[in-house]
Amino acid sequence: MSNLTFGIIKPDAVRKGVHGSIIQRILDDGFQIRGMKLIHQSRKQAEGFYAVHRERPFFGELTKFMSSAPCIVMVLEKENAVPEWRNLMGATNPAEAEEGTLRKEFASSIGENAVHGSDSVENAAIEISYFFSKLELV
Numbered sequence: 001m002s003n004l005t006f007g008i009i010k011p012d013a014v015r016k017g018v019h020g021s022i023i024q025r026i027l028d029d030g031f032q033i034r035g036m037k038l039i040h041q042s043r044k045q046a047e048g049f050y051a052v053h054r055e056r057p058f059f060g061e062l063t064k065f066m067s068s069a070p071c072i073v074m075v076l077e078k079e080n081a082v083p084e085w086r087n088l089m090g091a092t093n094p095a096e097a098e099e100g101t102l103r104k105e106f107a108s109s110i111g112e113n114a115v116h117g118s119d120s121v122e123n124a125a126i127e128i129s130y131f132f133s134k135l136e137l138v
Helices: 011-016 020-026 043-049 059-066 081-089 102-106 121-132
Strands: 005-008 031-040 072-075 115-117
Touching: 005 020, 005 081, 011 020, 011 059, 011 072, 020 031, 020 072, 020 102, 031 121, 043 059, 043 121, 059 115, 072 081, 081 102, 081 115, 081 121, 102 115
Parallel strands: none
Antiparallel strands: 005 072, 005 115, 031 072
16 A cells, blocks of 8 residues: 555646646656546535544635535555655645645645645555545556
């Protein structure tokens, strides 16, 4: 499982129509896409996914945003997938993200930062299973 990670192209990026460019960048960076689907989460689904942040002050804003429009959920494969995906995404705050990262290029704010990625191998497994069954992974 250490070669798999989970990613989301968030509603802001889908709304702006840059999701195709993000997918191309993912492929160009050497990732294989093992599962991908366009979904529109309900508020309840977003709250379930982000339950770990329930006590944080940004929880309500985050779940409202993530349920505001369609997003693309993905299972990505590459050696050292979790750190490699996090490197490609860039810093959470796009103003602090390095040139060449997805957030530097496509994000507009810390709240609407274009992409999500698992922060550990363990969380990747949990996040993948939240949206995908084993039958959906190729």
